[in-house]
Amino acid sequence: MPGELSDAKPVVPKIQQLTDKMKSEIEAKENKTYSVFKAVEYKTQVVAGTNIFIKVQGDPNEFLHLRVFEPLPQENRRPSLTSYQIGKTASDPLNYF
Template structure:
């Protein structure tokens, strides 16, 4: 909230572009493959939730094929920082039925 005086306040809302989980393949897949030292032929986000901080944190469940899922924590920094999505943490050996939790 920005205030000119104690009686004149203006609420300012910034709307970030909607997160597109399908953009993960190009933006985060290679980071995970490098950390896991393997290639994923399937890499599809099936669910996610987000938390707004100094940027946004996304908790994402990814189908990597053969009934295996990976839970990832991905950081999207504020636009003025001009930084790519960053894989912060991940958990392997998850199933489709495992609840998406913080990594």
């Protein structure tokens, strides 16, 4: 249903590729280099496009939550990082943020 957050899903190649594209932007904002940047799970929210919430392992014991907006195809725009949270753990659930 539009607007609702989906259940957590296992990562597919498209989500890891999207995560990889966001790595340098987050590293620049945090002034930090992550040794790992592996998507662990994701959820989606259909809006006027799609919000993709991704749980990412950034270091062996550190996780991040990313929110990436993927516009509708006819808008001919690239996905963009709209927000993120650092200092998460493997057990923290992905929620709206």
